[in-house]
Amino acid sequence: MPQVAGTYDGPPVTLRFWNGLTGGDGPVMRTLIEEFTVAHPNVRIDMYALPWGDFYQKFPAAVVSALAPDLALMHNFQVATNAARRVIMPVDEVLGTVGLAEEDYLPVVWGSGVYRGQRWSLPLDMWPDSLFYNRRVLEQAGLDPDAPPVDRAGYESALDALASAGVRGHWLPAIDPQGVGRGFDSLLWQLGGTHYDDAGRAATWAGPEGVEALAWQQSLIRQGWSPSDVSGSDANVAFKNDQNAFLWGGPGALINDLGQVDGLDWDVAPLPRIGTQRAAFSGSHQFVVARQQSFDADRLAAVVTFLGWILENSLGWASAGPVPARLPVLQDPGLQDLPAQAHVAQGVEHIRFYPLVPGIAEVQTTILYPAVGDALLSLGDPRAALETATTQASFLLTENAEKYGEA
Amino acid sequence: MTTVSATGTARREQPAPAVHVASPDLRRRVRSPHRPRWWTPYVFLAPFLLIFGTFVLVPALSGVWMSLHNWDFFLPDHPFVGLQNYVDLFTPGALVAQQFWESMRATGIFVLLSVPLLMAIPLALALLLNQRFRGRTFFRAVFFAPYVLGVSVVGLLWQYLLNGNTGLINGYLAELGVTEAVPWLTATPWVWVSLVGVTVWWTMGFNSVVYLAGLQSVDEALYDAAKVDGAGRWARLWHVTLPQLRPVILFVLTMTVLASANMFGQSYLLTGGNPSNETRTAIMFIAEVGLEQFRMGLAAAMSYLLALLLIVISALNFLFLRQKES
Numbered sequence: 001m002p003q004v005a006g007t008y009d010g011p012p013v014t015l016r017f018w019n020g021l022t023g024g025d026g027p028v029m030r031t032l033i034e035e036f037t038v039a040h041p042n043v044r045i046d047m048y049a050l051p052w053g054d055f056y057q058k059f060p061a062a063v064v065s066a067l068a069p070d071l072a073l074m075h076n077f078q079v080a081t082n083a084a085r086r087v088i089m090p091v092d093e094v095l096g097t098v099g100l101a102e103e104d105y106l107p108v109v110w111g112s113g114v115y116r117g118q119r120w121s122l123p124l125d126m127w128p129d130s131l132f133y134n135r136r137v138l139e140q141a142g143l144d145p146d147a148p149p150v151d152r153a154g155y156e157s158a159l160d161a162l163a164s165a166g167v168r169g170h171w172l173p174a175i176d177p178q179g180v181g182r183g184f185d186s187l188l189w190q191l192g193g194t195h196y197d198d199a200g201r202a203a204t205w206a207g208p209e210g211v212e213a214l215a216w217q218q219s220l221i222r223q224g225w226s227p228s229d230v231s232g233s234d235a236n237v238a239f240k241n242d243q244n245a246f247l248w249g250g251p252g253a254l255i256n257d258l259g260q261v262d263g264l265d266w267d268v269a270p271l272p273r274i275g276t277q278r279a280a281f282s283g284s285h286q287f288v289v290a291r292q293q294s295f296d297a298d299r300l301a302a303v304v305t306f307l308g309w310i311l312e313n314s315l316g317w318a319s320a321g322p323v324p325a326r327l328p329v330l331q332d333p334g335l336q337d338l339p340a341q342a343h344v345a346q347g348v349e350h351i352r353f354y355p356l357v358p359g360i361a362e363v364q365t366t367i368l369y370p371a372v373g374d375a376l377l378s379l380g381d382p383r384a385a386l387e388t389a390t391t392q393a394s395f396l397l398t399e400n401a402e403k404y405g406e407a
Numbered sequence: 408m409t410t411v412s413a414t415g416t417a418r419r420e421q422p423a424p425a426v427h428v429a430s431p432d433l434r435r436r437v438r439s440p441h442r443p444r445w446w447t448p449y450v451f452l453a454p455f456l457l458i459f460g461t462f463v464l465v466p467a468l469s470g471v472w473m474s475l476h477n478w479d480f481f482l483p484d485h486p487f488v489g490l491q492n493y494v495d496l497f498t499p500g501a502l503v504a505q506q507f508w509e510s511m512r513a514t515g516i517f518v519l520l521s522v523p524l525l526m527a528i529p530l531a532l533a534l535l536l537n538q539r540f541r542g543r544t545f546f547r548a549v550f551f552a553p554y555v556l557g558v559s560v561v562g563l564l565w566q567y568l569l570n571g572n573t574g575l576i577n578g579y580l581a582e583l584g585v586t587e588a589v590p591w592l593t594a595t596p597w598v599w600v601s602l603v604g605v606t607v608w609w610t611m612g613f614n615s616v617v618y619l620a621g622l623q624s625v626d627e628a629l630y631d632a633a634k635v636d637g638a639g640r641w642a643r644l645w646h647v648t649l650p651q652l653r654p655v656i657l658f659v660l661t662m663t664v665l666a667s668a669n670m671f672g673q674s675y676l677l678t679g680g681n682p683s684n685e686t687r688t689a690i691m692f693i694a695e696v697g698l699e700q701f702r703m704g705l706a707a708a709m710s711y712l713l714a715l716l717l718i719v720i721s722a723l724n725f726l727f728l729r730q731k732e733s
Contacts, residue, residue, distance in 0.1 A: 057698065060481035085481045171572075175593060175681050229571040229593040237573050362700060374683045377593055395502035403479065 001089060001289075002297035004097055007040075008305040010298045014044040015306065018059060019073035019285075020052030024256035025320035032316050036309050043302045059290070063087040068290040071303050073124065076112045076284040077354040077361045083120040084358035084404035088288040090118040098122060098308045104326050108353055113286055115356050121286035122307055124314060125252075125322035128282035128351045129182050130344050131272060132247040132254055134239055135265040141165035141245070148269045155272045159225040162245050168227055168238075169245040172220045174376035176232030181369030182281040183248050187213035189352045190275030195368070200357030201401060203393040205368060206386035209275075214375055214382035216274060221379060229377060240264055250283065251344045252321040259340070268340050270347025282351035284325060287311075323348065359400035367393045474707035481701060492708035503696075507709055509684055510692035513674075514713075517688060518667045520603045525663045526656070529611045533618035534644075547619070551612035558609075562676025565605050566592075569677065592678050598686050602673050609673075610666070614659050621655030622648070657728045661721055668717055689713050 021029050026049050033045045048069065050058065056078060062068050064087070074082065082088050091098075091113075100122060102110050113121035135145035141162045149155040162169035173180050188195065193209025196202065204210075220226040227234075238244035240261050247254065248271060258266050271280045287307055289300075310317070314324040315334050323345045324330045336342050354360050371389035375382055449456075474492055476485045498504050536547050553561070568575050569591040577588050591601045629647045638646060649656070671690040674680060680687030687695075689709070697706025 053699075064481055086483070087481060175679060227572055227588070229588070229590040231570070231572075231593075234570065234572040366695070366700070370680075370684065373681065377590075377682045392502045392505075403477070403482065 001295050002300055004094055004301045004304045008301040012042045013299055013302045015302055016069035017045050017047045017071050018069040019049055020055040021049045022051050028320035060085055060087045063291050066293050068292055070299055072288050072290055073285050074288055076286055079121045080115045080356045081358040083115045087291055088120055089291050090120055091289055092119045094304045097304050104328055109325050112353050121288045123325035124285045125325050126282050126284050126348055127250040127252040127322040128280040128347050129186055129248050129250055130268050130270055132268045134245050137167055137242050137245040149272050151272055152274045170220055170226050171230045171235035171238050171244045172226040173230050173232040173235050174373050180373045184213055184372045185281040186271055186279055187274055189279035190277055192276055196355055200355055201397055203390045206390045210386050211383045218379050255321040255340045268343050278350040279352050280347055280350055358404035363393050363396050470707045473704050476704045478704035479701045492705045510687050510689045513686055514668055514689040517670050520599055521606050521667045522663050524607050525614055529614035530618050532615045533622055537622045550615055553609050554612040558672030561609050569601050593681055595685055598678050605673055617659055621652045625651045661724050
């Protein structure tokens with residue numbers, strides 16, 4: 001990569017920027033890009049949004065076929081995979097120019113772009129799973145809508161009160177490739193467990209913490225606090241129709257979604273502490289620089305200029321739902337204008353990310369999450385379910401280690 | 408010598424008229440547009456061959472090549488692994504073997520459940536729609552209508568109807584007094600009831616139309632003769648209609664088995680493979696391994712096993728029904 005210093009002021013360039021922002025987050029990003037272009041008229045940015053699933057297929061394909069965009073946004077748990085695939089570039093050299101400093105980020109976030117001693121991505125935001133609650137439903141059950149439960153006892157007694165009022169308070173999805181497992185992830189961490197050993201070669205989720213986490217989830221259904229056979233969309237529909245009090249989910253998906261429902265009285269708070277410590281699954285959108293067959297110094301300088309600008313101005317991105325990763329931006333009083341985001345931000349210090357192991361997202365979504373979903377559908381033995389998943393995961397983890405090991 | 412030469416000349420001259428008569432004839436035959444040159448058929452086939460070659464033959468052959476490698480599009484190396492991908496699929500205890508055979512089992516169950524229904528119901532429907540009654544054309548159209556819908560429309564539509572907690576069907580069942588919600592899309596055996604039911608609803612129109620065309624070509628005289636011999640309705644169906652339909656039945660059976668064995672969209676959209684990958688069909692698993700996990704070599708190997716199995720089944724179909732014919 002050519003050396004880049006300072007803000008780009010050369011002849012006009014048009015950058016290609018790929019991402020998966022196909023929901024309500026897309027227009028927010030486009031608005032930010034427009035603002036950037038006003039400030040830097042010599043840099044135009046063509047944004048191409050495609051569903052994340054397609055993005056992760058097409059982005060590597062484009063890079064290999066020499067059709068790579070200049071920059072892209074991806075999930076933190078896909079960065080190591082794509083670094084190992086060699087479709088993105090290390091960005092250590094541009095850190096200073098972009099203006100990234102370690103003390104501006106939570107350690108977990110700062111560490112999330114570093115793989116094999118090099119930094120591959122620049123964190124834009126954080127989207128911790130949070131507790132979305134339906135204020136009207138709480139009120140009707142005699143609960144205080146301004147004080148959502150914060151611990152296990154409080155949560156369970158709230159669910160009891162809701163059950164007495166005839167409402168199943170926590171519709172727990174058993175079928176939903178994303179929603180199912182992330183609740184389990186948070187609970188496992190809250191109980192002090194981990195998903196993988198340090199080398200990322202073996203799954204450790206079948207330990208006592210994992211079993212307890214899954215058993216607690218099953219108890220929601222057994223106690224009648226959740227219906228059985230719930231899908232992610234069921235829980236959402238029930239919440240919007242005042243039939244469900246609590247949703248565990250990410251701000252990126254839910255803040256805009258719930259905000260569009262007329263007459264829905266809702267708010268959001270950090271996840272309650274069900275285990276021994278506070279913890280919440282979180283993801284993060286991160287900027288990456290795509291590998292080119294040959295780099296153009298002008299284009300790269302323009303990319304760096306854009307990254308510096310948008311990370312500085314990431315408060316504007318918060319209206320998409322996720323909260324800014326940069327702590328000085330997060331502490332900006334302007335965030336208080338977005339009450340839901342401000343409430344989500346109260347929980348960020350407890351967020352957890354998946355470990356930086358290539359192929360880890362695949363292990364989570366194709367092995368752990370289906371196992372959790374099955375256990376919630378069948379209400380079968382949680383230990384057996386998690387142990388089977390451990391065995392299955394060992395195959396994939398070994399294969400990934402071989403596949404990405406030499407790459 | 409003279410004699411010889413004379414004879415020779417004579418011989419040469421004598422047949423000359425015959426040759427003369429024959430040669431334009433011959434020439435006409437050679438150059439006649441009705442007698443094509445050897446390459447003419449290939450020229451006519453060329454456009455199709457080009458498409459067939461590009462989209463079937465070349466991918467099929469490169470699939471064999473891929474299946475012998477550990478092939479990830481995006482990694483620089485595609486190490487040659489010989490038959491390892493195939494061996495993996497037959498290694499008891501290996502994750503991919505478990506998952507693959509589990510998905511083959513799902514495909515097998517779906518074929519066994521759906522094919523008999525997709526053979527019998529459309530036949531009954533075709534027999535009904537072959538009667539003369541008012542509004543016949545309307546009903547023919549009505550039963551065919553679902554077939555024109557795309558699988559995504561069908562999936563979305565039935566998702567709304569069958570959803571366990573928010574679906575219309577369970578909503579109506581509740582009003583009828585069924586207190587326990589039926590997990591149509593999340594628990595066996597209901598998932599199979601849903602998938603087979605939806606597929607029958609969706610595709611029976613096509614099979615009906617094929618049967619109907621077959622029925623219309625059955626010679627009326629055979630029915631008259633059977634009536635004269637004292638055959639009743641059932642006897643006529645059994646001894647006239649079904650034997651006459653045999654080639655059509657063979658066609659419908661082969662197409663239906665292949666279509667059912669390639670089932671993907673219904674499972675993908677309705678059950679997502681739930682519960683416990685019980686309804687994740689072979690094609691669905693192959694797509695997941697190849698196009699989501701990029702393990703193309705393995706996916707290609709699985710595709711070949713599935714294709715081989717389908718070829719064997721189709722061949723058996725032909726053999727079985729042909730033997731009956733003789």
